[in-house]
Amino acid sequence: MRHRLRAMLLASLALAALVRAAEPAKEKPVINPPPAAKDWADLARLPDWSGVWNPKITDQDAQAKTNMPPWTPKAAALVAHQLAEEKAGRPPPLFVNCLPEAMPGWMLVTHNAMEILFTPGRVTLLGESDGNRLRRIYTDGRPHPDDPDPTFHGHSIGHWEGDTLVVDTVGIRPQAFIAISEAAGVPNNGDMRVIERMHLAGKDILHVDLEVIAPKVLTQPWKTTRIFFRQRARKFDIVEGVCLEGYHVEKTDKDGNEIFVYTPHNVGGNRIAPE
Amino acid sequence: MKPYLKGIIPWCASLGLAAAADPVAAHHSTTMFDHARSVKIAGVVKEVHWTNPHVAIFVLGTVKDGDEPTMWLMEMTSPGNLVRAGGWSRTAVKPGDKVTVDFSPLRDGKKGGALKKITLVATGQFYTADIRAQERANLE
Numbered sequence: 001m002r003h004r005l006r007a008m009l010l011a012s013l014a015l016a017a018l019v020r021a022a023e024p025a026k027e028k029p030v031i032n033p034p035p036a037a038k039d040w041a042d043l044a045r046l047p048d049w050s051g052v053w054n055p056k057i058t059d060q061d062a063q064a065k066t067n068m069p070p071w072t073p074k075a076a077a078l079v080a081h082q083l084a085e086e087k088a089g090r091p092p093p094l095f096v097n098c099l100p101e102a103m104p105g106w107m108l109v110t111h112n113a114m115e116i117l118f119t120p121g122r123v124t125l126l127g128e129s130d131g132n133r134l135r136r137i138y139t140d141g142r143p144h145p146d147d148p149d150p151t152f153h154g155h156s157i158g159h160w161e162g163d164t165l166v167v168d169t170v171g172i173r174p175q176a177f178i179a180i181s182e183a184a185g186v187p188n189n190g191d192m193r194v195i196e197r198m199h200l201a202g203k204d205i206l207h208v209d210l211e212v213i214a215p216k217v218l219t220q221p222w223k224t225t226r227i228f229f230r231q232r233a234r235k236f237d238i239v240e241g242v243c244l245e246g247y248h249v250e251k252t253d254k255d256g257n258e259i260f261v262y263t264p265h266n267v268g269g270n271r272i273a274p275e
Numbered sequence: 276m277k278p279y280l281k282g283i284i285p286w287c288a289s290l291g292l293a294a295a296a297d298p299v300a301a302h303h304s305t306t307m308f309d310h311a312r313s314v315k316i317a318g319v320v321k322e323v324h325w326t327n328p329h330v331a332i333f334v335l336g337t338v339k340d341g342d343e344p345t346m347w348l349m350e351m352t353s354p355g356n357l358v359r360a361g362g363w364s365r366t367a368v369k370p371g372d373k374v375t376v377d378f379s380p381l382r383d384g385k386k387g388g389a390l391k392k393i394t395l396v397a398t399g400q401f402y403t404a405d406i407r408a409q410e411r412a413n414l415e
Binding site: 054056057058086087088089090091092093094095098101109110111112113128129181182183229231236238239240241242243245246248249270271272273274275 | 326406410
């Protein structure tokens with residue numbers, strides 16, 4: 001009996017090895033190849049998204065009231081509680097300890113500017129906050145990794161459909177909020193996918209059409225368009241925005257060195273006001 | 276010791292420990308300020324913290340003439356937003372400047388608020404801090 005079992009086991013192992021050998025070797029795609037002159041020249045055909053883009057905050061305010069995501073009952077209850085707390089003058093903090101607003105929160109509720117860079121095979125979004133608020137969108141044709149490490153901004157691949165950049169993002173941390181304001185939002189809890197269509201809707205207006213698919217907290221995909229605008233005269237550059245800077249004060253130590261010293265903050269993220 | 280420091284040190288010390296346990300938020304709602312109310316103080320700028328994510332100004336001032344001056348904390352948006360929305364710069368308001376400040380006060384009664392307008396007494400020059408003002412047409 002034991003011999004027969006062993007023979008069966010060996011046979012099945014041999015079969016498995018044969019099946020594996022028959023599969024074509026799965027090669028890792030080449031990423032980040034050196035750009036050729038043509039790759040740089042091709043960038044000239046893309047639309048002009050240069051400049052400093054600011055979020056239209058008044059539209060965010062309006063959509064917080066008119067375009068509620070299709071929350072599950074549990075998520076809806078949390079949002080209702082958050083909105084009541086905010087109305088009562090006790091706004092719940094979502095984005096704590098200078099963690100990024102993440103995806104899709106950055107696109108949905110940011111109050112800070114961003115800029116967009118085109119380089120061969122890639123579009124990069126740089127935000128004026130958090131010190132490390134950036135999105136790398138790969139446009140070189142690569143797929144998502146099979147099992148990406150979850151990150152705040154996820155893994156984004158994009159392609160151009162005319163002058164519209166279509167972006168698919170997965171691998172976002174489950175803690176990242178689907179936020180309708182700076183005071184109301186629900187962690188996506190995992191398995192979220194965000195599809196975006198970014199395009200100019202006017203000379204100096206950029207629309208980001210988002211579809212958020214988050215089966216753990218939404219009963220169906222949620223669609224929204226977020227508006228960004230630029231002041232074309234370019235009197236304003238984007239500036240550095242290290243979030244933790246404001247949690248420190250400048251001091252000169254006993255050796256004459258210029259240093260940062262932690263300064264206390266309240267739960268709202270503001271410095272502590274005098275009694 | 277300068278008189279205003281007598282005020283600062285105890286509240287820094289007493290609140291430091293409590294604050295350390297709390298999460299802090301960089302991008303938050305502002306309903307802890309009562310936007311339906313406006314308070315005005317007159318005084319002297321003591322500190323300007325031109326930092327991300329929020330700029331803050333400490334003013335030693337009074338609500339009414341003749342009151343004992345006390346320290347007030349004024350919170351604002353980020354440096355980048357202040358430049359774009361209110362024409363600020365790092366040196367627009369400096370320690371030692373005599374100012375009046377209009378602000379939405381904290382609901383909890385502490386001496387602080389969300390700055391709406393700060394006016395330099397010497398020149399009448401003023402700065403506002405409405406983040407949504409960036410959406411004005413033809414701002415450039």
